[in-house]
Amino acid sequence: MDASWTHTTVLLQEAVDALLSNKPVMAASAMPGTGATYVDATFGRGGHSRLLLARLGPQDRLIAFDRDPAAIAEAAQIADPRFAIRHQAFSHLGELPPASAAGVLMDLGVSSPQIDNPERGFSFRFEGPLDMRMDTTRGESVAEWLATAEVQQIAEVIRDYGEERFAGPIAKAIVARRQERGPISSTTELAELVAGTVKTREQGQNPATRTFQAFRIFINAELEELQQALEASLTVLQPGGRLVVISFHSLEDRIVKQFIAKHTREVVDRRAPDWMLAAKAPVMKLKALDRIKPSAAEVAANPRSRSAVMRVAERTVAT
Incomplete structure (x- = not known):
């Protein structure tokens, strides 16, 4: 890979910390001899995945998704039996077994190697074919x-x-x-x-x-892919599992914010009779935990991080 196409992962420590902060609870609920499964839904150039693997236990697993062939080639360099990569968009997240993941991480948008490689056609700064496909x-x-x-x-x-x-x-x-x-x-x-x-x-x-x-x-149908992946996360996450999403522009962040807000409310059907409401109390599917921006030091070191917003939520109940 050209050195100019390297990628600096945004909110690296913060994202991994948020994803794993509930790990003792999840490990306690796992079957004896088994570990927890985490999902890096947007592998990119593997910054989050590599740090996750460094911090996961020997019985844990990490499943990654990416639709960019260059990302798949990068993932092939990781020789770790706990790691698996799928050449799929993260909207395929729902193909994982229900309640199988202790955490799901989504780092949205386009990576620096995609922007900086003229052949990909993502940037107006370079002469290249007008392509822009992630895959x-x-x-x-x-x-x-x-x-x-x-x-x-x-x-x-x-x-x-x-x-x-x-x-x-x-x-x-x-x-x-x-x-x-x-x-x-x-x-x-x-x-x-x-x-x-x-x-x-x-x-x-x-x-x-x-x-x-x-x-x-x-x-790339990015917003539609995001909406599908967010909905799938509700099925894939275990109770207590973490959802961590990093977005880079207002359209993405608005979708994530509204999704979390929608599922953190106790929804009551006012038309239902009292006996039905008493029999089935409304439940929240998510609990909003945090909203994090890059530090001044990170923005100074990596100006492309300045627009990033990370939202963290926790799966509350099984449905």
Whole structure:
């Protein structure tokens, strides 16, 4: 791997501490001679997984998921019988046995090696193919999608996933460019077109930032994947098991925040008769525990961590 493509794991110690802080309780509930199973649902370049393996016991297990072939290749370097990697998106979390995990960790978004490798097409800073797929072995690239998408669809994606107020003009410019000179195929072509369309932007932010974010989230169905994975975690986690989620932009964090809030409330059906309410008292599925931001020292050492938010919750009951 190119040295410039290395990845600094965000909130490394904090995430592992949060995931394992209930380990004595979980170990006590395990069968004699067996350990606990933890899940790194987004392996990336393995920072969290490696620290977890260093702190887990000899009977414990770690199962990781990732859909990026480069991440799978990195995971193959871990020679530890307690570790297993699945070449799947983390929305497949629900394929694990019910109540089998003592903890689930999700580190969302795109990794530094993905951003910094021009061939992946995630960054407007480098000339490269306009791809942006997390899993390069399947699915449609951004360039392929833009070759046929209509103005309204492109505008909706840029607005909804990029929170871009110039979504309409950008979409029209993309289609006009396609009609005049053919589809956009490179990152710099797209970045230059957006820069020529967006006349004002926040100080220090590239005009293409929101558009690139929107296309990446859309082409990988990132928000839908997150929602599926969060719902699956309720089934996979044991009572007392920890859910730890690190997000990097407001769209992700809003989904995580609302999911935890939804399942930490005791929901009462006011239409149900009193005898039914008494027979089946409402229960909470999660208990919110913490919200953690990177320290000033971490942000200074790794500026890409500045937008990170880590939320921690605990599974309360089996359903």
